[in-house]
Amino acid sequence: MKALTWRSKGKITCETVPDPTIEDGRDAIIKVTACAICGSDLHLLGGFMPTMQSGDVLGHETMGEVVEVGAENSRLKPGDRVVVPFTIACGACRQCRWGNWSCCERSNPNGAKQAETFGYPLSGLFGFSHITGGYAGGQAEYLRVPYADVGPIKVPAGIDDEKVLFLSDIFPTGYQAAEYCEITPEAEKTIAIWGCGPVGLMAIKSCFLLGAKRVIAIDTVPERLALAQQAGAEVIDYAVDSVQDRLIDMTDGRGPDAVIEAVGMEAHGHESMLDTLASAVMSKTTSMERPFALNQAIIACRPGGIVSMPGVYAGPVNAVMVGVLMNKGLTLRTGQTHVQRYLSPLLERIERGEIDPSFIISHRSTNLEDGPALYEKFRDKADGCTKVVFKPHG
Structure with missing residues (x-):
């Protein structure tokens, strides 16, 4: 065959x-x-x-x-x-x-x-x-x-x-990621999603199926952003706008109630100083994945919110903002x-x-x-x- x-x-x-x-x-x-x-x-x-x-x-x-x-x-x-x-x-x-x-x-x-x-x-x-x-x-x-x-x-x-x-x-993966955000129609939650690839798009649809009030999707590929809009999401092009500033503005300062990181180990985006420093150090020691999207999601989520991570990682990840995750009281949910x-x-x-x-x-x-x-x-x-x-x- x-x-x-x-x-x-x-x-x-x-x-x-x-x-x-x-x-x-x-x-x-x-x-x-x-x-x-x-x-x-x-x-x-x-x-x-x-x-x-x-x-x-x-x-x-x-x-x-x-x-x-x-x-x-x-x-x-x-x-x-x-x-x-x-x-x-x-x-x-x-x-x-x-x-x-x-x-x-x-x-x-x-x-x-x-x-x-x-x-x-x-x-x-x-x-x-x-x-x-x-x-x-x-x-x-x-x-x-x-x-x-x-x-x-x-x-x-x-x-x-x-x-x-x-x-x-990808449909169950996007749905599980949305379910992890504890969405109900009564809660009127705003969900932000990093990545409008197939899983991210399924997560958008799933959030609305579960009763999310708003979904904001982040990507830079025009075709993916167009599909996200067709699925009902508001969109941010991370190559054009500061994601955090736009999310703060779009939510009147409250921030998203939960975030979904649907990118994983090959995330690309604006590196923070911490990412750059860690990447430079790790490049001299071992190969590690760079969690740009995950760190943006952790920063963007409102205190006490949920970080849902269907994005696939294979091994060690450098410079994850665990301190931010802990101090904001965020819940991280992930898994195959x-x-x-x-x-x-x-x-x-x-x-x-x-x-x-x-x-x-x-x-x-x-x-x-x-x-x-x-x-x-x-x-x-x-x-x-x-x-x-x-x-x-x-």
């Missing part, structure tokens, strides 16, 4: 690789009908994630048709149409029973290695390095789905793939998304017509051979590229 593979930092190729096979009785094999490039896939392209190996199949936003199931999987059958969560969970460990699906204790076969860094094993992830399990991803013609009797959600006939594909990751928790309720919202997540798609292809060029286009934000979807079988 054809698949997009990681070769080295900055190099992704379309290759012919072996078809997946059933390896466990709970497995399923799906024929991929739609898959997408995620912003966190760009971290792999940029070489920011450790333990990637040449030839690894990429992709964790995937859906398709079941073509084979293991002997112990009575939940699925060939012909079922499913969306696959990017988090792989066993459904039986204590974390799964608590609903903390991204903290599954059993689904990462390399969990012992991961625990050396994180203290404990976490859930396996599709197409996202060997420290998260080394699972082949779904930017391919076929995908093996472990624990397929737990994770995938069946999709009713009559709903287009593009409307439900993002249940695999517990996708399985949100699948059914968000599918119901799509079915009721409350949201159509396909609004973010800018580029489509029926040929995985286009993948390397589209990765670069998405990375460079060229040609108005906000989201790429592949339909490998046409």
Whole structure:
């Protein structure tokens, strides 16, 4: 089969690789009908994630048709149409029973290695390095789905793939980030969001679904700012305005009640003196991520507010304003998304017509051979590229 593979930092190729096979009785094999490039896939392209190996199949936003199931999987059958969560969970460990699906204790076969860094094993992830399990991803013609009797959600006939594909990751991720802000219609909260990429845009929509009074979105890419406005947000271009000054002005000095940092490890923006100094020191010692957006969000949030952080980080982060976080009495909430928790309720919202997540798609292809060029286009934000979807079988 054809698949997009990681070769080295900055190099992704379309290759012919072996078809997946059933390896466990709970497995399923799906024929991929739609898959997408995620912003966190760009971290792999940029070489920011450790333990990637040449030839690894990429992709964790995937859906398709079941073509084979293991002997112990009575939940699925060939012909079922499913969306696959990017988090792989066993459904039986204590974390799964608590609903903390991204903290599954059993689904990462390399969990012992991961625990050396994180203290404990976490859930396996599709197409996202060997420290998260080394699972082949779904930017391919076929995908093996472990624990397929737990994770995938069946999709009713009559709903287009593009409307439900993002249940695999970015819609639940944006929704969880918004939910962490403790939004209710009665609270009339103002939420500020850093980053109008796919997760940030889903967070905007989710804030309004939950009853936010106002959403203010921060970015500088014109196409992303336009989509944020279309989603109902007021916008700030951080390359033009002082974000803090504009937020103070827009909220009559009160500040946002909660902030969402949807950028992560590759944030770019105006460096503070503290960021500059720390970066200079750290460059002589070790490689660390630069939390420009996170620090802006911490400063901008009103005292006693909430900082929600769906933005992905891989390792140490230099010069996070922990003192500001502590002295302002802020609550920080973060983590990989517990996708399985949100699948059914968000599918119901799509079915009721409350949201159509396909609004973010800018580029489509029926040929995985286009993948390397589209990765670069998405990375460079060229040609108005906000989201790429592949339909490998046409």
